[in-house]
Amino acid sequence: MEEIEHENDQRRPLGMVLLGGLYLFFFMLTMSTFGHPFPFLGTIHQGRAAEALVFIDSMICLYLFLGLMKRQRLTWYLLIGYNTFEVMNSFVNLRYITEAELEKVLGQPVDSRGMAVNNISVIVAIILLTAFIYRHREYFTNRSKYLF
Numbered sequence: 001m002e003e004i005e006h007e008n009d010q011r012r013p014l015g016m017v018l019l020g021g022l023y024l025f026f027f028m029l030t031m032s033t034f035g036h037p038f039p040f041l042g043t044i045h046q047g048r049a050a051e052a053l054v055f056i057d058s059m060i061c062l063y064l065f066l067g068l069m070k071r072q073r074l075t076w077y078l079l080i081g082y083n084t085f086e087v088m089n090s091f092v093n094l095r096y097i098t099e100a101e102l103e104k105v106l107g108q109p110v111d112s113r114g115m116a117v118n119n120i121s122v123i124v125a126i127i128l129l130t131a132f133i134y135r136h137r138e139y140f141t142n143r144s145k146y147l148f
Contacts, residue, residue, distance in 0.1 A: 042096030
């Protein structure tokens with residue numbers, strides 16, 4: 001009977017499983033943009049710069065996924081920082097990347113209202129996700145500084 005209780009204490013909370021799946025999805029989504037223009041801090045990067053930024057972002061998402069699966073305390077801080085940076089980056093991109101720049105890079109017309117609504121929706125979603133992560137600090141029980 002005690003063995004079953006101990007087993008339940010070690011189970012990963014559903015919130016951690018869902019967060020892990022979400023950051024694994026973010027990793028795959030970021031990797032799928034390799035070779036395409038990449039908006040970063042108000043500039044649309046292309047070529048090697050865009051590839052380097054995609055690679056770095058992918059590795060960060062992979063680290064966050066692995067840290068979530070290991071329930072690492074350091075990952076909690078990194079998640080808060082990464083999400084905060086992503087919100088700031090989205091605001092800067094929305095403010096400084098013009099519709100004309102996007103149309104030039106994409107080669108097709110862009111709906112500026114739709115772009116604004118999409119970016120604001122993403123910002124709200126990241127803020128809500130960060131609030132969830134902030135409130136569930138107790139899920140991050142592994143105090144090891146290393147993933148491996």
